[in-house]
Amino acid sequence: MTRTVFCKKYQQELEGLDTPPFPGPQGEDIYNHVSRKAWEEWTQHQTRLINEKHLNMMDMQARKYLTEQRGKFLSGDTFDAAEGYVPENKDK
Numbered sequence: 001m002t003r004t005v006f007c008k009k010y011q012q013e014l015e016g017l018d019t020p021p022f023p024g025p026q027g028e029d030i031y032n033h034v035s036r037k038a039w040e041e042w043t044q045h046q047t048r049l050i051n052e053k054h055l056n057m058m059d060m061q062a063r064k065y066l067t068e069q070r071g072k073f074l075s076g077d078t079f080d081a082a083e084g085y086v087p088e089n090k091d092k
Contacts, residue, residue, distance in 0.1 A: 002015050002016075003015070003016040003017075003018070004016055005031075005032060005033060005034065005035060006033070007033070007034060007035035007037070007038055008033045008034060008074060008075055008076070009034065009035070009038040009073070009074050009075065009076050010035060010037070010038060010076075011076075014035035014036070014037055014038075015035060015036045015037070016031070016032075016034075016035060016036060017030070017031050017034070017035075017036055017039055019031070021039065026067075030074065034074050038074055039074075041073075042070060042073050042074060045069075045073060045079075045082070046066060046069075046070065048082035049066065049069060049080065049082050050066070051082070052082035052083055053082065053083075
């Protein structure tokens with residue numbers, strides 16, 4: 001049986017994650033309140049941010065920035081877009 005959660009991003013009951021994405025309270029909160037769909041979208045957006053903004057993940061400021069953006073993205077708030085990113089046209 002698929003585990004469901006009430007997703008705070010989409011405000012509806014959706015399939016949840018199988019396990020918390022990382023240890024600690026933030027990982028548990030994501031596990032309990034974020035859908036698989038929203039989490040997968042975040043991981044793709046996070047990759048774009050890292051690449052387009054040339055973030056160094058050894059830099060605490062870059063990690064803090066991503067944590068802030070993750071919170072905004074997953075709660076449906078306004079978040080930063082990756083400059084220069086153009087979604088591929090799937091109609092082709």
